[in-house]
Amino acid sequence: MRDTSTMKVMKTDEEWRALLTPDQYRITRQQGTERAFSSPNFELGRQGTYHCICCNRPLYRSQAKFDSGTGWPSFSAPITDDALTQHPDASYGLNRTEIRCADCDAHLGHVFPDGPPPTGLRYSMNGIALAFEQE
Numbered sequence: 001m002r003d004t005s006t007m008k009v010m011k012t013d014e015e016w017r018a019l020l021t022p023d024q025y026r027i028t029r030q031q032g033t034e035r036a037f038s039s040p041n042f043e044l045g046r047q048g049t050y051h052c053i054c055c056n057r058p059l060y061r062s063q064a065k066f067d068s069g070t071g072w073p074s075f076s077a078p079i080t081d082d083a084l085t086q087h088p089d090a091s092y093g094l095n096r097t098e099i100r101c102a103d104c105d106a107h108l109g110h111v112f113p114d115g116p117p118p119t120g121l122r123y124s125m126n127g128i129a130l131a132f133e134q135e
Contacts, residue, residue, distance in 0.1 A: 009055040009104035020054065027126045028054050028106035031091075031098070036071025039127025048134040049079070050125075055104040059083050059130065060123070068115075068122055073130065075123040076115050084123075086111065099123060 011019070016029050026032040041050065044067055050060040060075045068074035078084050082102055089098040089110065096110045108129045115122035 011104075016054070023128055024053055028108070028129050031107040032126075033109075034072070034126045034128050039071075039073055041073050041125075041127035041130050041132055042071075046132065046134060048132055050075075050130045050132055052101040052104060052106055052108070053129050053131050054106040055101060056131070057083060057101055057103045059101065059108070060125075066116055068124065070122075070124060072109065072124045073127045074115070075125065076119050076121060078123065084108070099125070 013029070017025055020028065023032075023034070027034060044065060047062050049058050049062070050065075050073075051058050058079050060077075061079055064075045064077050064079075066074055066076060085100050085102050085105075087098040087100060089096045096112075099108045099111050100106060101108060106129060107126075109123065109125035112122045112124060113120060
């Protein structure tokens with residue numbers, strides 16, 4: 001994924017707090033995680049696009065969504081290769097890859113190498129970090 005630092009959405013902490021609900025702020029700006037199966041964007045079958053809750057950048061199409069059985073909305077691929085950035089995450093004693101929105105650095109979730117073909121990837125997202133726009 002390419003560096004999109006020239007397109008960054010920059011806001012102060014105070015501006016993010018005013019824009020987001022407390023849960024959205026905790027997850028996207030403080031690298032939090034929602035409880036499994038609690039996501040507002042968990043259901044399958046809806047056609048549309050998932051956007052970053054912070055800056056509205058399109059991130060995933062519903063066609064890439066699948067039921068991973070993990071309790072978090074899962075996608076096999078982002079809408080474009082440059083929509084996301086990857087960052088090493090060793091929190092909680094785990095070795096994972098954090099996924100952030102390329103435009104605003106919102107924490108979205110993590111990517112794992114146990115997804116379906118053709119990518120073999122599972123982008124496990126916090127649904128509260130996503131806004132759904134139905135087609």
